[in-house]
Amino acid sequence: MNRPLRRVVLVDDHEIFRAGLKAGLGPTVEVVGEAGTVEAAVPLIRSLDPDVVVLDVHLPDGGGQAVVPAVHAERPGVRFLALSVSDAAEDVVAVIRAGARGYVTKSIAPEELLDAIHRVADGDAVFSPWLAGFVLDAFGGAGGTGATSGASGGAATAGSSSPDPELDQLTAREQDVLLLIARGYMYKEIAARLHISVKTVESHVSNVLRKLQLSNRAELTRWAAQRRMI
Amino acid sequence: MAERPPHEPTAPTAGGGAPAPAERLAPHRRPLVRSADQRVFFGVCGGIGSALGVDPVLVRLAFAVATAAGGIGVAVYLAAALLLPAPPPGAPRRRYRDRVQEAAGLGLLLAVGGAILSATGILLPLDVLGPGGLLLVGLALIWRQASPDATISLPELARADQRDTARTLIGLLLVGGGALLFLRLGTSATAFVSAAIAASIAAAGIGLLVGPRLRRARVEAEAERGERIRTEERALVAARLHDSVLQTLALIQRTSDARQAQLLARRQERELRAWLYGGEQAGAPETFAAALRHAADAVEADYGVGVSLVQTRDAPLDADLEALVAAAREAITNAAKHAGVEEVSVLARVTDGEASVFVRDRGRGFDRAAVAADRRGLRESVEGRMARHGGRATIESAPGEGTEVELTLPRKTT
Numbered sequence: 001m002n003r004p005l006r007r008v009v010l011v012d013d014h015e016i017f018r019a020g021l022k023a024g025l026g027p028t029v030e031v032v033g034e035a036g037t038v039e040a041a042v043p044l045i046r047s048l049d050p051d052v053v054v055l056d057v058h059l060p061d062g063g064g065q066a067v068v069p070a071v072h073a074e075r076p077g078v079r080f081l082a083l084s085v086s087d088a089a090e091d092v093v094a095v096i097r098a099g100a101r102g103y104v105t106k107s108i109a110p111e112e113l114l115d116a117i118h119r120v121a122d123g124d125a126v127f128s129p130w131l132a133g134f135v136l137d138a139f140g141g142a143g144g145t146g147a148t149s150g151a152s153g154g155a156a157t158a159g160s161s162s163p164d165p166e167l168d169q170l171t172a173r174e175q176d177v178l179l180l181i182a183r184g185y186m187y188k189e190i191a192a193r194l195h196i197s198v199k200t201v202e203s204h205v206s207n208v209l210r211k212l213q214l215s216n217r218a219e220l221t222r223w224a225a226q227r228r229m230i
Numbered sequence: 231m232a233e234r235p236p237h238e239p240t241a242p243t244a245g246g247g248a249p250a251p252a253e254r255l256a257p258h259r260r261p262l263v264r265s266a267d268q269r270v271f272f273g274v275c276g277g278i279g280s281a282l283g284v285d286p287v288l289v290r291l292a293f294a295v296a297t298a299a300g301g302i303g304v305a306v307y308l309a310a311a312l313l314l315p316a317p318p319p320g321a322p323r324r325r326y327r328d329r330v331q332e333a334a335g336l337g338l339l340l341a342v343g344g345a346i347l348s349a350t351g352i353l354l355p356l357d358v359l360g361p362g363g364l365l366l367v368g369l370a371l372i373w374r375q376a377s378p379d380a381t382i383s384l385p386e387l388a389r390a391d392q393r394d395t396a397r398t399l400i401g402l403l404l405v406g407g408g409a410l411l412f413l414r415l416g417t418s419a420t421a422f423v424s425a426a427i428a429a430s431i432a433a434a435g436i437g438l439l440v441g442p443r444l445r446r447a448r449v450e451a452e453a454e455r456g457e458r459i460r461t462e463e464r465a466l467v468a469a470r471l472h473d474s475v476l477q478t479l480a481l482i483q484r485t486s487d488a489r490q491a492q493l494l495a496r497r498q499e500r501e502l503r504a505w506l507y508g509g510e511q512a513g514a515p516e517t518f519a520a521a522l523r524h525a526a527d528a529v530e531a532d533y534g535v536g537v538s539l540v541q542t543r544d545a546p547l548d549a550d551l552e553a554l555v556a557a558a559r560e561a562i563t564n565a566a567k568h569a570g571v572e573e574v575s576v577l578a579r580v581t582d583g584e585a586s587v588f589v590r591d592r593g594r595g596f597d598r599a600a601v602a603a604d605r606r607g608l609r610e611s612v613e614g615r616m617a618r619h620g621g622r623a624t625i626e627s628a629p630g631e632g633t634e635v636e637l638t639l640p641r642k643t644t
Contacts, residue, residue, distance in 0.1 A: 089542075107496075129540045133577060137542045182540055183588040183634070184575025 003028040006121045009048055010034045011041040011067060012056040012083075017106070021054070024110030029117060038062045042070045049075055051121045055100065057084035057091050065091075065098035072099055081120045083108075089134055097213050102126025124202045125209035132181035135212060139170050167215045170208060177204040262440070262447050263315045266323045270333050272311035281443070306436055308367050315447065368404030474501055489572065493534050500527060518551045518585065519544040522578050525559035533566035541578035545585065545641075553619040554585055554639045560611035561589040561623075561635040569593025569633060585639045592632040598625065612637070 006029050010018045013036040022031050033048045035041035038061045045053055045067070053071070055064040068080050080100040084092065085107075092103055101120045104113060105128055116126040127135070170178070173194075180190045187205075191198045265276030268286050275293060279286035293303045317323075478498040482491045515521040519541045526537040545551060558576070565574045571593040578587045608625060612635065616623040621639035 107499075129538070129575065129577065130542070133540045133542045133579065137579070137581075179577075182579075183577045184538065184540075184590045 003118055005030055006052055006117060007032045007048070007050040008117060009041075009045055009050045009053045011036070011045075011053060011059070011064070013037065013058075013060050014056075021113075024113070025117075026110075026114060029114065036060070038064075038066045038070075041067050045071045045078060046074055050078060052117050053078055053080045054117065055080050055082050055095070057082055057095050057103075063091055063094060064100070065094045068095065068098040068100055079120045079123070081116055081126060083113075092131065093134075093212070096131075096209070099213070101209065103131045104128045105130065119202075123206075125205045127178070127181050127205060127208070129182045129184055132178040135208060136170075136175060136178045136182060139168075139211075167211050170211065174204050174208050177201055178208060181205075262443050263317050264311070266317035269324055270329050270336065272307075273317065274307055274310045274314060277314055277317070278310075305367075306433065309369075309433075310440075312367070313444065315451065364404045364408030368401045368406075368408060470505065474498060474505075490534070493530070493536065496536060497527075497531060516547055517544045518547055518555065518580060519578065521547055521552065521555045522558060522576075522587070525555055526562060526576060529559065529562045529566050533563070535566040535571065536573040537562060537566075537576055538573055539576045539578070541580075543580040545580045550619045550621075550639055550641070551585060553615050554587060554621065554637060557612045557615045557623065557637050558587040558589060560615075561587075561608070561637065564608060564612075564635075565589060565591040565593065565633060568596070571632075580641075582641070584641055587637045588634060589637075590632065590634040595627045595629050595631045595633050597629055598627065608635075 008025070008029050008031050010021055010031055011034070012018050012021070015036065018034050018036075025031065032050055033044050035044050036059070038059050041053075041055075041059075053067070055067060057064045059067075064080075064082055071078055080095075082092065082095040082100040082103045083106055084103075085105070096103060101123075102116060102125050104116050104126060108116070108128070119126050176194060177190055180193065185193065187198050187201045191201050194201075262281040263277055265273035265280060265286070268276030268279070270276075275289040276286045279289045282289075293307055295303070475498060478494050482494050485491045485494065515524050522541060523539060526539045529535070530537045547555075558578070562574055562576060565571070569591040571591045573591075575590045576587065577590075579585065612625075613623045616637055616639065619639060621637065624636040624638075625633070626636075627633035
């Protein structure tokens with residue numbers, strides 16, 4: 001596949017990890033800058049205006065979620081891909097809700113990370129299996145039995161006053177897609193299995209991301225606070 | 231005061247004439263602490279002696295002379311007993327029986343001598359000495375309490391707290407009592423004033439001599455204790471890292487097989503993480519997620535195939551969930567053995583109504599009809615087990631397309 005060259009900034013406080021990351025990215029990604037702290041990252045990203053920022057969830061002077069809004073105001077075109085070792089779900093959800101377009105774990109294979117970077121650069125969303133599983137649980141719908149638990153979940157959060165109640169629930173199709181991601185399927189495989197196009201899979205995932213970012217569900221935070229990625 | 235004759239209740243403290251048995255010249259200077267092995271009463275003279283490198287008998291003599299000069303010796307002795315750090319916990323101690331006789335004799339001598347002296351009017355009147363002594367002891371108690379005591383070791387801290395409080399209270403009582411008594415002396419206190427001035431001068435002198443040394447000893451002991459704690463912690467972490475991480479790193483350096491190195495690293499990462507974030511290390515796992523993690527780790531270790539496990543919600547382990555874990559383990563093992571892949575993806579979900587596990591590989595797959603006969607593992611350990619617990623197993627596979635095993639178990643909980 002012919003991929004355009006992407007300009008990327010790496011933000012991670014571990015220099016060794018940044019070096020390893022850089023080495024594995026290949027010719028379609030150009031690392032134009034690196035930073036290890038929130039303080040250093042924000043002005044760097046503003047001045048470089050990269051396509052994608054690969055952002056560690058944890059930085060010494062604050063979470064990665066501090067970087068996203070600080071950049072967004074001036075550079076709305078910059079997209080963020082969050083990544084972490086194994087952290088509290090709370091922090092991951094916080095980065096996503098701050099505006100990151102996706103989340104992957106640090107143990108991700110280099111080619112998959114490359115894939116994720118291009119996907120995020122294209123404006124799509126990237127969910128790791130863990131995040132997909134988490135979102136499924138947090139939104140309360142159980143794969144096939146979404147009807148009952150979805151209804152009760154909706155009732156429980158009626159008071160949370162989302163501007164749009166549709167944001168508080170996943171459609172059956174979105175649940176199907178998330179479940180397959182959680183089971184370890186790649187987008188291509190999901191498309192084949194559900195007899196839809198990869199583009200449709202991507203749009204489902206993007207919709208879920210939007211819901212994750214905009215929903216007021218109190219459960220999201222509660223869930224996240226209790227969970228640690230395993 | 232100087233004209234006052236010797237011998238006071240103080241004398242016992244000084245152990246003036248005491249034939250201290252274990253006396254020996256300290257070969258070199260030691261920190262100023264109370265002595266454990268040369269003590270008669272509180273070990274003050276012994277301690278000062280060994281700190282200065284002189285015979286304790288000389289120190290005792292000095293105290294006796296000071297005592298004779300109006301009773302200052304007693305007060306200084308008591309103050310020193312309270313202020314000097316206790317001997318180190320491990321130090322050899324003089325046996326109680328060895329010194330009790332000596333102490334009793336000295337005490338008697340002091341009491342009789344003191345009585346005679348005060349009767350003949352040579353000594354400061356008791357009504358001045360008494361309150362003065364109370365005041366000094368009380369102040370010393372409070373001072374000691376206020377300054378950190380370097381000799382308290384960590385496990386004793388809780389008890390020390392109570393003791394400190396008690397000390398402060400007693401000190402306050404003594405100070406208050408002494409002050410009251412002085413007030414009652416009224417006009418006859420003039421004699422005391424001169425005595426007090428002399429005593430203060432002597433005390434200040436001693437304080438100047440001993441104070442800095444004392445402080446330094448304290449600070450050093452404090453620093454030493456902090457250093458010791460840090461060292462112990464570092465040793466603990468170092469031992470742990472050495473046994474695990476360093477060994478693995480050494481192994482990885484010698485491994486030319488990248489795949490092998492990756493597995494080693496993964497395993498080490500899991501172990502380290504479990505240790506750092508408090509894992510389910512000891513004993514049998516108690517929750518569904520922990521049990522499944524345990525099973526996945528075991529397969530990974532046995533077959534050298536990575537198991538990427540995703541699980542978000544957890545539940546306490548019951549018989550049904552145990553069966554689910556066992557079936558899942560069998561399915562993972564099957565994938566690891568037969569699929570010819572480097573990684574197996576596992577998703578575990580727990581909802582209110584059911585628990586499910588998906589085991590997926592992108593391996594060579596198989597045609598169920600063709601191999602069913604010799605695939606006892608899947609039929610018995612997976613399908614049979616799930617059926618016995620009211621669940622079901624769905625196996626999807628085709629040659630070249632990989633395999634996915636889906637295990638579902640209804641849960642009775644609300």
